[in-house]
Amino acid sequence: MQVELLEATSDPEELVCRAARNDYMSEYGGDMAFEDVMVSVEGDSLTEKKETLIGHLLAHGHYGPFEHVQATFHVKGISRSCMAQITRHRHVSFDVQSMRYVAFDDVDPEDVTEGEFVVTPPAADDPDWVGRNQKTGSVDEETVEKRREVFENSVQQSVQDYQDLLDLGMAPEDARFVLPIGTSVNMVMSLNARMLMHVADMRAAADAQWEVRELTESVLDLAGDWCPITFDYYEENMKNRKNRLAP
């Protein structure tokens, strides 16, 4: 999987603070310098004032100001299973690579064993990997080799069948029915900072599946560079709590 930050609101934390200060000022802040908007907030520098205000907002569940800042991420190579999980979030906007208009007719089924085109779960390689809802614990090398063989044969056969159906004139939108749920997909997703924290509450949590957790952790890392005060606070004080989108 690969995740890139494509585009994001510039100066996001100034915007969050301006929006929040609006709520508590008698004056109109639209034509005020940021220093003046923040004059009554505790702190020796503007950065400290932003830390004070953003910390206060997050500590008190005043999340509305975080809806004004948005980021767009480009995601490469997640499974369709992971895509189904992340696209359940209704306040996130998505563009998903089509299997109707894109025909994967140049994929060599032999390459699928190398992790091309189909995402391989860690349980197919790692004997010590114990997935959630798994009935057994870790397994021996022989068992994991068998798992790997069954997995590879199955996905290779699916890709071969898909291409045979294309060769027989079936449209990609119908031929895709034989492809596995692990088939990889690229997507673009946009969400605001409040939603990003909500997604992280649910999808970076221990009960989420490894792949959507990995995706969420990558998004959180990028968000930390984009909105450092907000996501440092989130990491230190809010992560791993149960979902609390609204106060």
Ligand SMILES: Cc1cc2nc3c(=O)[nH]c(=O)nc-3n(C[C@H](O)[C@H](O)[C@H](O)COP(=O)(O)OP(=O)(O)OC[C@H]3O[C@@H](n4cnc5c(N)ncnc54)[C@H](O)[C@@H]3O)c2cc1C
């Ligand atoms: C570990 C895990 C396991 C899951 N297992 C399953 C499963 O087996 N089957 C399954 O179907 N789903 C499953 N889900 C998906 C889950 O039930 C949610 O549908 C999904 O995570 C979207 O999150 P959300 O409900 O917070 O909504 P979002 O779309 O992220 O919306 C954010 C918030 O807005 C509010 N909201 C949005 N729309 C409405 C609305 N129509 N009415 C009222 N409030 C609304 C809610 O407060 C919601 O929390 C699972 C999720 C997780 C994290």
